[in-house]
Amino acid sequence: MDALKKKQGYYEDMKTARYWHLLEDGQIECTLCPRHCHIAEGKRGACFVRQRVGDELMAASYGLACGLAADPIEKKPLYHFLPGSNALSFGTVGCNLLCGFCQNWHLARATALEGTRITPEKIAEMAVRHKCESVAFTYNEPVIFLEYAVDTAKACHERGLKTVAVTNGWIEPEARKEFFAHMDAANVDLKAFTDHFYKKLCGATLQPVLDTLIYLKKETDVWFEVTTLLIPGRNDSPAEIDAMTKWAVANLGPDVPWHFSAYRPTLRWNEAPPTPLESLLQAKSMAEQNGIKHVHLGNVHIPD
Numbered sequence: 001m002d003a004l005k006k007k008q009g010y011y012e013d014m015k016t017a018r019y020w021h022l023l024e025d026g027q028i029e030c031t032l033c034p035r036h037c038h039i040a041e042g043k044r045g046a047c048f049v050r051q052r053v054g055d056e057l058m059a060a061s062y063g064l065a066c067g068l069a070a071d072p073i074e075k076k077p078l079y080h081f082l083p084g085s086n087a088l089s090f091g092t093v094g095c096n097l098l099c100g101f102c103q104n105w106h107l108a109r110a111t112a113l114e115g116t117r118i119t120p121e122k123i124a125e126m127a128v129r130h131k132c133e134s135v136a137f138t139y140n141e142p143v144i145f146l147e148y149a150v151d152t153a154k155a156c157h158e159r160g161l162k163t164v165a166v167t168n169g170w171i172e173p174e175a176r177k178e179f180f181a182h183m184d185a186a187n188v189d190l191k192a193f194t195d196h197f198y199k200k201l202c203g204a205t206l207q208p209v210l211d212t213l214i215y216l217k218k219e220t221d222v223w224f225e226v227t228t229l230l231i232p233g234r235n236d237s238p239a240e241i242d243a244m245t246k247w248a249v250a251n252l253g254p255d256v257p258w259h260f261s262a263y264r265p266t267l268r269w270n271e272a273p274p275t276p277l278e279s280l281l282q283a284k285s286m287a288e289q290n291g292i293k294h295v296h297l298g299n300v301h302i303p304d
Contacts, residue, residue: 020057047144048094059147061092064115081185088127091139098203100269107140120152138166153182169212185223192235193244225257249291261298
C-alpha cells in the first residue's frame with residue numbers, strides 16, 4: 001500500500017476523503033457532489049482532487065493552498081458581512097463544475113497538484129498575524145476540498161476568526177450539512193436559472209444549487225449573498241431575470257443581497273460579447289421591483 005501511494009503521488013499530509021463507498025464492481029463512488037463519480041484504481045473524479053489510492057478515496061489537495069492573500073471582504077463579494085474588513089483568502093486546484101467561462105480556470109482546470117504546503121493551524125495563525133477578521137475559501141470550489149476547509153474552519157474558530165465559503169452550491173445534502181456547519185458566511189454563485197444553461201455550459205444541474213440556497217435560509221444561521229454573472233444571450237433575458245428574482249423573494253425572502261456581475265470575454269472562452277451596462281441596470285431594476293432589497297453590480301463602473 002505504501003508503494004502504491006508513492007507511485008500515485010501520495011504525500012504524508014494527504015487525508016482520506018469523506019463521502020464515498022466501495023461498489024460491488026470494485027469502483028469507488030464519490031457522494032460529495034451530485035456528479036457521483038465512479039472512480040477506478042489510480043483514477044480521480046471529475047473535480048481532479050478526489051483520488052483513489054487502493055481501496056480508499058483520498059483528498060488529494062489537502063494541505064496545498066493556492067493564492068494566499070489578504071483581500072477586502074467585498075471582493076468575495078460580501079457587502080453585508082464584516083464590511084470594511086480583510087479576509088485571508090485561499091483556494092486549491094480543481095472544481096466539480098466544468099464552466100468554460102470560468103475566470104479562475106488556471107486553478108479550476110489544473111492538470112497537476114500545486115500550491116503552498118500549509119496546515120490549517122498555520123493558515124489561521126497567518127490570518128491573525130495579518131489582522132484579517134475572517135478566512136475565505138475561494139478562487140476555486142471549496143466543496144471539493146471539504147476536509148481541508150472544515151479543518152481550517154475549526155482552527156479559525158478556535159482563534160476567534162470567522163469563515164467564508166465562496167461556492168457554486170453544487171453539493172449533496174449530507175456533505176452540505178457538515179460543510180456549512182463550519183461556515184459563518186457564504187457567497188453562492190447562482191450561474192443561471194435554467195437547467196439548460198447548467199447542463200450545456202457547466203456540465204451540472206440547477207436544482208441542487210437551489211436546494212443549497214433554501215437550506216442555507218431555512219436550516220442554518222449562515223449569512224449568505226448570491227452572485228449571478230450575466231452572460232449576454234445565455235442567462236440575461238428579462239424573462240429569466242424576472243423568474244429568478246421572483247423565486248428568490250418567494251423562497252429566500254427579500255433581504256438576501258444579490259450581486260449581478262458583468263462578463264468579460266477571455267482568450268479561453270469568448271463566445272459572448274461583454275455584458276452591456278444596460279443589461280446590468282435592467283437586472284438590478286427588475287430585482288428591486290420584484291422585492292429584493294439589496295442589489296449590487298460588479299465588474300462595472302457606473303459614472304454617476
